[in-house]
Amino acid sequence: SQTIHQWPATLVQPVGSPLSLECTVEGTSNPNLYWYRQAAGRGLQLLFYSVGIGQISSEVPQNLSASRPQDRQFILSSKKLLLSDSGFYLCAWDGTGAANYGYTFGSGTRLTVV
Amino acid sequence: DQQVKQNSPSLSVQEGRISILNCDYTNSMFDYFLWYKKYPAEGPTFLISISSIKDKNEDGRFTVFLNKSAKHLSLHIVPSQPGDSAVYFCAASARDNDMRFGAGTRLTVKP
Known part of the structure; x- marks a missing residue:
């Protein structure tokens, strides 16, 4: 089955520190x-x-960047x-x-x- | 855990008839509910919302009904048009916090 994983669920970081949020999908290519x-x-x-x-592709100028190091991995960073x-x-x-027709969040x- | 559920993955209706999309939620703290519409190759766009202090909100052909006791909301589209064919997502949030999305329902309106 196709699933999407995102972590962590919550994060508290100090100003000036780096960020890495990860997203992976399973069951698709x-x-x-x-x-x-x-x-x-x-x-x-x-x-x-x-x-x-x-x-x-970036839609908005941000203090953020994204990377796609693997087919099913998407990382948001700062x-x-x-x-x-x-x-x-x-x-x-x-x-x-064919079995998928929309977004999965x-x-x-x-x-x-902070 | 699935706090917002759209149990029907697809719905097909005839042009001119009513489309009813359903959404159930489990978190009684949700106080704001939204519907998003998504066309292929485009991102989801906001359609209509309702606060928990209301039980109905209407915007043109679109009406959202909220039944708090049943933890159920529905989106009615009357009359349905072929251009309404899209995936519809239900979302909910609690006290202006993070939104939780349902899995979506694909609506097909046949001419």
Whole structure:
């Protein structure tokens, strides 16, 4: 079966520290992967998406970066966190096979920068 | 754990008829509920929401109903149009905290 894993669930980090959030999918190959941030007003802001290994597209200039080191792994990173990086981050997978027709969201990571 | 559930992975309706998409939740602390719509190759976009102090919110052809006692909400689309064919996600949050998403329901509106 196809599943998506995102960790950690919660994270408290000091300002200026690095960040690494990981997202992996199982049961599929060559998925399209996405990082979202829950925006003000409870909307979703697309941060990065990736259609394959090493292919990253950035939607918004951020203090963040993303990498796709393996087919089923998508990492959200920062070298130095800012207070404004606090928020809720969601990884999503766009099912592209015949049995999949939409997004599957990860469980999310609540990041608090202190 | 699945706090937000959309038990129907797909739904097919005829153009002009009503589409009813259902969503159940388990967390009684949820106080805000949203529906997102997603077309292929596009990201999900916000459609309509409802606060727990209401039981109905209407926006044009879209109406969301909330039954707190049953922990159930539904999205009604009347009349359904072929352009409504998309995947619909239900989401919920508690006290302006993180959203939890359902697995989605694929709606197909046939002309």
